[in-house]
Amino acid sequence: SKHITGHTGLLCLLGSPVAHSVSPEMHNEACDQLGLDYSYLAFDVPEDKMPQAVEGLRTMGARGWNITMPGKNIMCRLADKVSPASEISGACNTIVNDNGVLTAYTTDGVGFMRAVAENGVDIIGKKMTLLGAGGAATAILVQAALDGVAEINVFNVRDNFFGRAEEIVAKLNERTSCKVTLHDFSDPEVLRASIADSAILVNGTSVGMAPKTENTIITDTTMFHKDLFVFDVIYNPQETRLLREAKEAGCKTGNGMYMLLYQGAASFKLWTGEDMPVEIIKEKYFSGK
Template identity: 50%
Template sequence: MAERITGYTQLIGLLGTPIAHSLSPTMHNEAFAKLGLDYAYMAFGVGNEQLPDVIKGFRALGLRGFNVTMPNKSLVLDYLDKLSPAAELAGSVNTVVNEDGVLTGHITDGTGYMRALKEEGINVIGEKMTIAGGGGAATAICIQAALDGVKEISIFNKKDKFYPRAEATVEKIRSKTDCKVQLFDVDDQEALRREIADSVIFTNATGVGMKPLEDQCLISDPSMLRPDLVVSDVVYIPKKTKLLEMAEARGCRTINGLGMMLWQGARAFEIWTGKEMPVGYIKELLF
């Protein structure tokens, strides 16, 4: 890294908390080095309170762009100049590019998730999926899945600050796509059992399973998971969450969040640099 940094190096950041666990700096810096691109990527521990000042500073410093992760994916919209159509529909941003002082927000989580499934040979088009979560990642996944042709989505979320957002997501999907979508309280475990029963995939798109919630799981009864069900988790550290351990014990096929992280990152990389990420090299390096 010391040999690559020059007076011309453009900085790209990652804003979120907790953030020290992220593989994004390794992924992007290795990709920059592989292609000989004069960029550097760094992670910054930033929560909602610090976000306005940090973005003001990034704008003043002329950063090429930055990623945004929990808990900032929704709040960041208030400090950007433009949104991509997908980000506007999702009401969430995970990638920002600075073009001559104009900050444009994009969302690549949904495309990353769908590409990860495709790469694993899992077909959800025309099928039903059940997903837990109402935050930025969950919203992006649901909207992209609906746009891509998933037939039915059952969304489960706690009745917390994200529940109204999940309700808004349902209305957007109903008005913009042909996908059938319903919203439930995740504490209604019988409803969760019923909806999983005829789904091809169950996805955890919450932070449950990630530190400091690594000993928790949204599924209360392992019998909800049948052997022919695919169980996925957006969490990738730990690589095997309590949910995925439970699913493996039931004979389910499991997928952690590494694939989604890789493919959402590849799209962000392209937005910033105009180049394709060397995905094969990065996949071999990280996986």
């Protein structure tokens, strides 16, 4: 809200660092556009101070908040109620405070599904190849499985792949009709075979992100095929080497910018019940990124 009064409600972002985030601009603009009396601020809170920050916000009656790294996991444990997606991943990026009762949600995966759909691509009932098992990748994995993607092959490299990701995959196979399997990157032929009959390839790793824009997670571009939609979670740069090469191979592509916008829109809806005016936000804050 531009006009702050004694009635103005508080929304905010918790994490560290937070100063680079586009969320304050996005949510304040949306509130101004719709005449909603909230102000959204960013607070730099390290993980060990999260419990105190959360108790403060609960006591002060903040309507809700976003959580970015490193607080996404601990916040889930501090909430009173947890959405199915957050329960499966053990992480959340959004809290709604209903008169002191805190509910945790994950809207990153919701943002991903909407970004794909807005590209005119239907992945429900289809197969997905997902690269990475970090925060962004697991949010995508969980939402895609809950929403009805038929089969997901997850590829990752390092040792932690056998820890948290394995638990998430077991829960998804038990609770959804999606068939999820974990693979190692080490055999390129397994990856090639997975991509060959996938409708969508998602880069959920940070490979290709600025400043190392010369990197790509798919070095063998013969793995691309014309029926493949290639999505990159990275939004800086907007067109990664992966997306450029996929386009050159005739693939349709989508980048992480609109995933970021739509996760914000989904959080906004949870707090306010209103649809974020995404076209205005796109034009003002996402066009030049």
